[in-house]
Amino acid sequence: MSDLYAIKLTVNGAVVEREVEGRLLLSDFLRHELCLTGTHVGCEHGVCGACTILFDGQPVRSCLMFAVQANRHEIRTVEGLGTMEHLHPLQEAFHEKHGLQCGFCTPGILMTMIPFVESHHNPTHEEIREALAGNICRCTGYEFIVDAVQLATQKMHAGMKIAEASIANAIQEKR
Amino acid sequence: MSTKVIGQRIKRNEDPQLLTGQALFTDDVQLSGMVHAAFLRSDHAHAMIKSIDTSVAKKRPGVLAVYTAEDFGDYWHVGPLQVPPPLAIPGAVFNARPLPPIAKDKVRFSGEPLAVVIAESRYIAEDALADILVELEPLKAITNLEKALEPGAPLLHDDLGTNLAADVRQEHGNYAEASAKADVVIKRRFHIDRGAAAAMENRGFVVDWDKRSRQMNVWSNCQAPIPLRNTIAANLGLTASQVRVITPFVGGGFGPKIMTSQAEDVLLPWIAMRLERPIKWIEDRRENFLATTSERDQIHDVEIALTKDGKILGFSDTFYHNTGAYDPYGMTVPLNTHTHTTGSYDIANFFTRVIMVFTNTMIVTPVRGAGRMYGVYIMERMLDIAAKQLKLSPVEIRQRNLIQSNQFPYKTGIIGQDFVENILDSGNYPATLQKAVEMIEYDKFVKEEQPRLRAEGKKVGIGVVCFVEGTAVGPYEGARVNVDGTGKVTVVTGISSQGQGHFTSFAQLVAEQVGVKVGDVRVITGDTGHFHWGAGTFASRGATVAGNAIYTAATKVRNKALDLASKVLETPLEELEIEDGVVRVADIPQKSISLGELATRANPMRGTIDPNMEPGLEATAFYGPPHGATGQGAVAMIVDVDPETYAVKIKRFVIVHDCGTVINPLILDGQIQGGVSMGIGNSYYEQIIYDGHGQVMNASLMDYLLPLSTDMPLKMELGHISTPSPLNPLGAKGVGEAGAIPTPAAFAQAMENALADEKIEILQSPLSQSIMWQMVQEKRK
Numbered sequence: 001m002s003d004l005y006a007i008k009l010t011v012n013g014a015v016v017e018r019e020v021e022g023r024l025l026l027s028d029f030l031r032h033e034l035c036l037t038g039t040h041v042g043c044e045h046g047v048c049g050a051c052t053i054l055f056d057g058q059p060v061r062s063c064l065m066f067a068v069q070a071n072r073h074e075i076r077t078v079e080g081l082g083t084m085e086h087l088h089p090l091q092e093a094f095h096e097k098h099g100l101q102c103g104f105c106t107p108g109i110l111m112t113m114i115p116f117v118e119s120h121h122n123p124t125h126e127e128i129r130e131a132l133a134g135n136i137c138r139c140t141g142y143e144f145i146v147d148a149v150q151l152a153t154q155k156m157h158a159g160m161k162i163a164e165a166s167i168a169n170a171i172q173e174k175r
Numbered sequence: 176m177s178t179k180v181i182g183q184r185i186k187r188n189e190d191p192q193l194l195t196g197q198a199l200f201t202d203d204v205q206l207s208g209m210v211h212a213a214f215l216r217s218d219h220a221h222a223m224i225k226s227i228d229t230s231v232a233k234k235r236p237g238v239l240a241v242y243t244a245e246d247f248g249d250y251w252h253v254g255p256l257q258v259p260p261p262l263a264i265p266g267a268v269f270n271a272r273p274l275p276p277i278a279k280d281k282v283r284f285s286g287e288p289l290a291v292v293i294a295e296s297r298y299i300a301e302d303a304l305a306d307i308l309v310e311l312e313p314l315k316a317i318t319n320l321e322k323a324l325e326p327g328a329p330l331l332h333d334d335l336g337t338n339l340a341a342d343v344r345q346e347h348g349n350y351a352e353a354s355a356k357a358d359v360v361i362k363r364r365f366h367i368d369r370g371a372a373a374a375m376e377n378r379g380f381v382v383d384w385d386k387r388s389r390q391m392n393v394w395s396n397c398q399a400p401i402p403l404r405n406t407i408a409a410n411l412g413l414t415a416s417q418v419r420v421i422t423p424f425v426g427g428g429f430g431p432k433i434m435t436s437q438a439e440d441v442l443l444p445w446i447a448m449r450l451e452r453p454i455k456w457i458e459d460r461r462e463n464f465l466a467t468t469s470e471r472d473q474i475h476d477v478e479i480a481l482t483k484d485g486k487i488l489g490f491s492d493t494f495y496h497n498t499g500a501y502d503p504y505g506m507t508v509p510l511n512t513h514t515h516t517t518g519s520y521d522i523a524n525f526f527t528r529v530i531m532v533f534t535n536t537m538i539v540t541p542v543r544g545a546g547r548m549y550g551v552y553i554m555e556r557m558l559d560i561a562a563k564q565l566k567l568s569p570v571e572i573r574q575r576n577l578i579q580s581n582q583f584p585y586k587t588g589i590i591g592q593d594f595v596e597n598i599l600d601s602g603n604y605p606a607t608l609q610k611a612v613e614m615i616e617y618d619k620f621v622k623e624e625q626p627r628l629r630a631e632g633k634k635v636g637i638g639v640v641c642f643v644e645g646t647a648v649g650p651y652e653g654a655r656v657n658v659d660g661t662g663k664v665t666v667v668t669g670i671s672s673q674g675q676g677h678f679t680s681f682a683q684l685v686a687e688q689v690g691v692k693v694g695d696v697r698v699i700t701g702d703t704g705h706f707h708w709g710a711g712t713f714a715s716r717g718a719t720v721a722g723n724a725i726y727t728a729a730t731k732v733r734n735k736a737l738d739l740a741s742k743v744l745e746t747p748l749e750e751l752e753i754e755d756g757v758v759r760v761a762d763i764p765q766k767s768i769s770l771g772e773l774a775t776r777a778n779p780m781r782g783t784i785d786p787n788m789e790p791g792l793e794a795t796a797f798y799g800p801p802h803g804a805t806g807q808g809a810v811a812m813i814v815d816v817d818p819e820t821y822a823v824k825i826k827r828f829v830i831v832h833d834c835g836t837v838i839n840p841l842i843l844d845g846q847i848q849g850g851v852s853m854g855i856g857n858s859y860y861e862q863i864i865y866d867g868h869g870q871v872m873n874a875s876l877m878d879y880l881l882p883l884s885t886d887m888p889l890k891m892e893l894g895h896i897s898t899p900s901p902l903n904p905l906g907a908k909g910v911g912e913a914g915a916i917p918t919p920a921a922f923a924q925a926m927e928n929a930l931a932d933e934k935i936e937i938l939q940s941p942l943s944q945s946i947m948w949q950m951v952q953e954k955r956k
Contacts, residue, residue, distance in 0.1 A: 023298065037203035038196015040426070042375045043460040047876040050375055078196035091194040095186055098841050101849060102674025103193030104200065104375040104426025125889055132884040136876065138375050138427050139674050140845060141852030141914075142884040143891060 007071040011036070012080030020067045027051045029067035030077060038078040038107045042136070049135030052108035053077050059112045078107035081114070090117055090152040099148030101139030109135045113149055121157040123150065180687035181905075184841040188694060189424075189678040198424040201379030201396045202457045209381075210239055212443060212456040213300035215290040215307050216466060217282040220318075220535040220869020221329060222311035224280055227290055232306035237299035239450055241307070242442070243290045244279035250445055251279060255406065257436060258505030261343060263594040268342040272332050274434075274503040274538065276441035282311065283331050283500035284537050285869050286465025288438045293446060293454060316535040316869035320474055320495040323532045331500055331533040340498045341506055341531035345513055347588030348524030350480070353489030357480035361561055366939045367549050369471040370861035372542040373881055374673070376426020377458035378467060380439040382447045391418045391444060396425040396432055399711030400701040401669050403435040407444050415707065418444075422701035428673035429853070430542040431468040433713050436503055464874035469863055470508060470542035472497035472534075473549050479557040480524075485565050485572045489524035492516055492553060496531045499538035506531065507592045508539060511546030511645065514591040515916075518554050519604045519641040519807055520576040527589065535869035541713065543853050544915035547644060552940055555640040555920035559927070560936065568621075569639055569924060570612055577604045577641065584901075592714070593648040595802045600908075601898050602807045602833055608641055610894050611809035611831040615639070620813065634816040635826070636929025642917035644806040646834075646909025647719035647902075651799030653708040654725040656685055656732045658792035660778075662756045662771030664689055664696045666729070668721045669709020671701025675911065676842035680718055681725050683838055684905075688729035689736070690753035691770065708797070715806075715909025718838060723798035723903045731794030739773050739792075804900040804908040808832035810921040812888075816929045821947040823859060823926070825887070831894035832913055836906035840895075843910060848891055850914025856882045857915065858922035862941050 004019040011034060020029060025044075030036045030053070039062060042050035046064040053062045054076035082088035087095065090110055100106040109132065116123070116131045123131075128149045129142070137145060192198040229241040244251050254273030261267050277288045290307050294300035315329045322328055323338040331338055354360050381394040391413065397403050397420075404420040407413075425432070434440070439456050447454050458467065475494040481487055496509040509529040517525050562572040578585050578599065585599040612618075620637055628635045654668040666685050672678065682696035689696075699705050701712075709721070733753060740758035741748045744766055752761045759767030774792040784790065811829040816822075830847060837843050860880040864872040873879045899906025923937040926947065933951050 021298070031202070032205070035205065036196070037200070040200070040376070041202070042377075042426075043876045045460065045875055045877060048375060048460075078194075082195060084191040084195050084197060087191065087194060091191075094194055095190040098187065098845050100190065100193055100674075101676070101845055102375070102425065102427040103189070103198060104674075106193055107196050110194070129884040129887075129889075136375065136881050136883065138373055138429070138853070138881065139849045141848035141850075141882075141891070142887050143848055144845060146884065 005068045007068055009070045009072065010074040012076055022066065022068055024067045025063055026065040026067050026070055027062040030062060036077050036079050040104050040107060042105065048105065049112060050105045050108040052111045052135065054111055054114060057115065059115060078110055081110060089155045090114065093148040093152035093155060097144050097148035097151055099140065099145045105135060105137045109137065109145065117149060117152045117156055120153055123153055125150070180683045180693060181838055183683065183839065185679060185683060185693055185839055186841070187676050187679040188682055193424065200376060200424050200426055201381060201394050204381045204394045204455065206381070206383055206453040209453040209455055210293050210295055211297040211300050212454050213292050213297060213304055214288045214438060214462070215304045216286045216462065217278065217289050217311070218285060219282055219311050219313050220285040221314040221316040222282045223314065224278060224282060225310040225312055228308040229290060232292060232303040235299065235303045235306055237295040238303045239293045240446065241290060241292050241303065242446065244277045247442070247445065254436060254503065256505065257503050258507055261506050261510060261590065261594060264343055264345060264590050266344065269506065270335055270340050272501045272533065274436050274501045276436070276438045284535050285871065286462065286537060291438065291442055293450060318534050318536055318865050318867060318869050320472060320497050320532050320534065323534050331535065338533045339530065340502050340533050341529065343506065344528040345589050346526045348489065350489045350491045350524045350526040353524035354478065354480035357488050358483040359481045359561065359564060360478060361557065361564065362478045363557065363560065363938055365475040365477060365553050365556065367473045367552060368862050368941060369542065370857060370863050371464060371469050371879060372429035372431045374427030374429050374432070377460060377463045378432065379457045380443055381453065381455045382443050383453035384447045384451065386451055389417055393418065393420045393444065394423060395420060396422060397435060398428045398433040398671055398673065398713060399435055400671050400703055401707060401709045402711060403440060404703045406435050406440060410441060411444055411448065419704040421704065422671035425671060425673040428712060430470070430545065431540060433711060434468060434540060460876060461874050464879065465871055466537055468538050468540040470539050470545065471863060473512070475553050477553050477557055479561055481561055483565065485561065485567045485575050487520060487522050487576050490517060490522050490554070491526040493528045494530070496529050497534050497536065497539060498531050499536045500533060501538050502531070503538060504540040507541055508546035510592040512550045514587065514589050514597040514645055515547040515550035515643060516554050517587060518551055518643045519578060520554070521578045521582065525589070536865055543850065544912050547912065547916045548857065548919060551642045551916050552920045556923060556938070559924050570617060573608060573641055574605065577608065579605065591645060591803065593803060597645065598802050599643065599805045600900050600902050602805070603896055603898050604641065604807055606896055607807060607831045607833055608809045610896065611639060611811040611829050614829045614831065614892055614894055615811035615813065615827060617811065634818050634929045635813060636816070636925040636927065637811070637813050638921040638925030638928060639809065639811040640917050640920045640924060641809045642807070644715065644909065644913050644916055645803045646715035646806055647800060648714045648716060648803040649799050650710055651797050652710065652721040652724050653706065653795065653797040654721060654728045655706055655793065655795040656725065656728040658689065658732060658736070658770050658774045660771050660775045662769050662774070664691055665699065666696060666725055667699040667705040668725060669701065669706050670712045670717050670721045673712065675717060675846065676839065677717060680838045680842055681722065684722055684726045685729040688726065688733045689770070691756050715911035719804060719903060719907040719909050720798055720800065722838065722907055723905050724796050726905055727796035727798060728794045731796060732792055735794060736770060736773050736792055739777055740768055743768055743776065798903065800902050804835065804902050806832065806834040806908040806910055806913060808913060810917040812921050812925050814925040814929050816926065821944040827892065828888040829892045829894065830914060831896065832910065833896040833898050834910040835897060835900045835908040837895065837897060838907065844893055846910050847893055847914050850912055851891060851918055852882050852887055854915040854918025855887060857941055858919040859942050860886065862943070
């Protein structure tokens with residue numbers, strides 16, 4: 001079990017090089033080798049979704065992958081979203097709508113929903129619930145999470161509209 | 176006058192840390208030289224231990240040590256009993272069998288620890304578990320509650336000669352006389368099974384013994400840090416001050432984390448002192464399903480005696496309660512059943528008896544709702560059955576029996592989990608029911624919508640129930656509030672926090688009194704190095720019991736600040752006001768002094784102070800209620816049942832609740848919704864299934880169904896009524912378990928109503944699609 005494999009990957013924009021055991025779970029690698037403890041582990045069976053990260057932009061369960069499988073790939077964890085001073089719009093919406101209680105499942109839910117909020121401008125509650133259905137939250141009953149996700153899409157969409165408008169204005173002014 | 180902060184819908188202080196992955200949970204603690212523990216657990220539910228050979232495991236590279244019960248020598252001991260027996264109840268029989276930290280000679284439930292490995296990594300520790308050779312001689316297991324008491328049943332505790340754990344009877348009035356006078360007496364038997372607490376974070380424990388400073392630091396996600404500190408110190412012969420228990424952020428509690436006598440609590444501190452290495456243990460999900468604690472299994476034989484008008488004359492309940500293999504948590508759960516059965520109703524004659532039984536299953540301790548749901552379930556079901564028989568509507572029969580507002584304080588004559596008589600302190604029970612009925616538009620649904628939908632072939636049903644939630648029991652909690660030279664405030668209290676928003680609601684209590692921003696109040700919970708008095712977070716008591724201590728301490732600090740400011744500003748007290756971190760003269764705002772400056776003056780480094788003065792802008796206070804404060808409410812729901820699959824859509828869910836003074840409505844809504852989601856799980860999805868050999872058949876989140884976002888109603892409709900409790904300065908009552916308590920009863924009524932033409936009678940909980948299908952098939956035979 002002591003065979004080590006050299007891996008090189010990008011985590012939250014930084015290149016990381018390490019030697020790891022073949023059996024080391026990606027979740028343990030992130031948490032205990034890189035000290036990115038924002039990714040939580042709730043079941044190690046891939047059911048609860050707490051350990052969800054973005055793997056080449058797609059949400060995956062980090063407890064169901066080995067660290068060696070991340071070699072030459074790009075990973076984003078909750079630490080790669082906003083900071084405490086500058087929250088990502090999705091994080092901000094969770095704060096606004098009380099979308100978290102104990103907060104243990106929250107990083108996994110945020111990472112699951114990032115591609116969703118980026119690609120959906122005005123989702124229905126049913127669509128949001130469907131997207132959330134792979135993540136378990138024991139505290140909230142989900143309703144405020146759904147509200148938060150919807151608010152985030154509105155904010156991000158509005159933000160884009162503003163950005164688009166200002167670009168259009170800038171182009172107009174140049175002319 | 177200070178700004179009103181209590182009652183404001185304020186966003187939580189703790190969110191940014193949690194949302195960015197910067198919050199410290201127990202498994203995030205990393206210490207230099209830290210090693211890892213893993214437990215070998217019994218596959219058998221009942222067996223004699225013949226031998227455990229750890230020699231091969233000890234030789235595995237990276238393994239530091241392996242221990243069995245024998246290796247702990249004289250240190251091995253059972254217990255302590257965490258909750259004392261209910262001696263306050265006359266004639267109570269209680270056979271104490273506290274938890275052994277690790278099995279010795281005999282195994283009594285599947286998952287009981289047999290050995291513990293300490294290794295350089297968790298991976299190596301788990302490898303070494305496979306190296307341990309265990310020889311067990313299996314015994315016949317007993318899991319059935321009634322059969323456990325039959326002669327010849329396998330005995331869990333041979334020295335006891337019986338599987339009877341306790342037998343406690345209480346009677347208020349005289350049920351036999353009442354039933355003799357009744358027009359109608361109805362008898363039924365109920366079986367209630369329950370599920371796991373299933374916090375998303377499993378248990379965790381990190382211990383670090385510093386030999387040179389003779390100091391032990393423990394990080395644990397337990398709900399009772401001070402009792403844990405006391406237990407560890409007593410076990411090791413240390414003074415309490417040598418042990419500091421820190422509960423960092425905790426990923427949900429819901430009950431089982433109240434335990435302070437599990438294997439890790441008892442064994443790992445001892446091992447850490449011997450190995451002189453910090454040790455971490457994190458429970459995995461399978462261990463959580465097998466060997467933490469859960470709450471389940473009661474069989475009730477119930478009788479209700481009524482007049483023909485539906486007025487309850489008496490109620491009688493004799494029930495078996497499964498305590499699992501041991502009873503370290505006393506009788507909290509079944510005593511909650513005793514005090515919650517008559518619930519919202521005025522019942523003069525009530526008999527209740529619990530027969531508590533040992534079985535080869537994991538131990539039973541409170542899980543959100545903690546025995547209350549059982550009492551509410553049987554009463555509400557019996558009212559439904561009586562209503563049908565007497566041709567009354569479910570709403571009518573309840574209205575006729577509710578305790579009226581002029582009857583408070585209402586003495587129930589029944590002793591509760593806090594060993595004093597359960598007295599309902601205040602409320603407006605008819606109003607909560609009325610509001611729920613109005614919100615769900617009960618009459619309109621029954622008269623117009625239901626007939627129309629039924630005509631379309633839809634199976635839609637409505638349920639309306641009432642409930643009480645006994646909360647905020649003693650003994651007491653305390654707090655210390657301090658303003659320092661920066662003008663910022665720190666409040667410390669002994670209870671730990673598992674997501675209830677204490678970092679904000681407690682800050683609000685202080686902010687209002689001391690006149691600072693909520694964001695400028697730092698709340699520290701559950702760190703015995705900061706505050707070492709208190710009992711813990713259980714029975715929905717944090718916001719009320721700790722909250723009142725905090726509020727009182729903050730009031731003292733306010734008075735201290737005003738007194739000092741009055742001297743400094745040479746102004747009479749009554750002319751001063753405190754706001755925005757400043758004490759000022761009301762009419763001359765420029766004549767002022769900041770709290771920071773006052774704090775510095777209250778703590779001079781030279782000179783003299785008033786001999787009667789305690790230094791600093793600081794105060795400590797305690798609050799202990801004479802008995803619990805009782806919240807109350809009503810739930811109404813409409814279900815739509817698929818007639819083929821029995822899949823259920825909850826079309827509407829209304830909950831009206833009275834928890835007295837509300838500190839933060841946002842947090843309150845979250846607590847209610849979370850409780851309801853657990854109640855929905857307990858109604859239709861969650862059930863720990865044991866087979867006859869004592870094996871859990873669904874010990875993973877794949878097989879044990881927790882409600883998902885798609886299982887919940889789209890929108891919960893919340894109604895609040897506020898009747899402040901006269902028991903405490905804030906007027907608060909707890910709310911943490913509210914949603915979980917009434918939901919299964921409302922769900923059962925709605926299901927029965929939806930499937931009215933099948934004429935089924937639901938006498939069990941939880942239900943499921945297959946249970947409903949089976950029930951209908953049986954009835955059709």
